[in-house]
Amino acid sequence: xxxxxxxxxxxxxxxxxxxxxxxxxxxxxxxxxxxxxxxxxxxxxxxxxxxxxxxxxxxxxxxxxxxxxxxxxxxxxxxxxxxxxxxxxxxxxxxxxxxxxxxxxxxxxxxxxxxxxxxxxxxxxxxxxxxxxxxxxxxxxxxxxxxxxxxxxxx
Numbered sequence: 413x414x415x416x417x418x419x420x421x422x423x424x425x426x427x428x429x430x431x432x433x434x435x436x437x438x439x440x441x442x443x444x445x446x447x448x449x450x451x452x453x454x455x456x457x458x459x460x461x462x463x464x465x466x467x468x469x470x471x472x473x474x475x476x477x478x479x480x481x482x483x484x485x486x487x488x489x490x491x492x493x494x495x496x497x498x499x500x501x502x503x504x505x506x507x508x509x510x511x512x513x514x515x516x517x518x519x520x521x522x523x524x525x526x527x528x529x530x531x532x533x534x535x536x537x538x539x540x541x542x543x544x545x546x547x548x549x550x551x552x553x554x555x556x557x558x559x560x561x562x563x564x565x566x567x
Contacts, residue, residue, distance in 0.1 A: 426501070427440050427456075427502075438478070446556075455481075456486045458485065459506075460485050467544060525554050
């Protein structure tokens with residue numbers, strides 16, 4: 413029963429994607445803003461990328477500043493503060509495989525939330541921004557559904 417409670421009400425959450433430059437920092441910021449006092453939230457990537465300016469712009473539209481986020485890998489995070497998370501939510505196949513490998517030595521639950529990579533969208537600036545907004549909107553819905561505790565969850 414304790415494990416089931418931990419899965420449903422984690423105290424610490426790690427979001428992971430391929431480069432920790434778009435999806436996982438967005439998700440980290442969203443969840444942190446929804447539960448600023450009750451959840452410890454971080455993000456990491458399978459590989460280190462560069463923070464994407466479109467992700468920064470979309471989050472700024474919501475009043476959330478991720479401009480100081482520094483992408484890091486699972487290994488960087490482990491070296492810096494350890495990988496002591498109740499739940500790892502993976503947003504890309506590469507991150508999901510990495511997280512599953514980690515669970516050989518780490519007691520964390522892993523959930524896979526397939527999330528499209530908006531960096532592959534081409535077109536005008538507005539078309540590209542909309543792709544990022546769509547990803548953000550999808551993350552908001554998933555986070556609200558997964559972490560809502562009796563309602564009252566908002567941005």
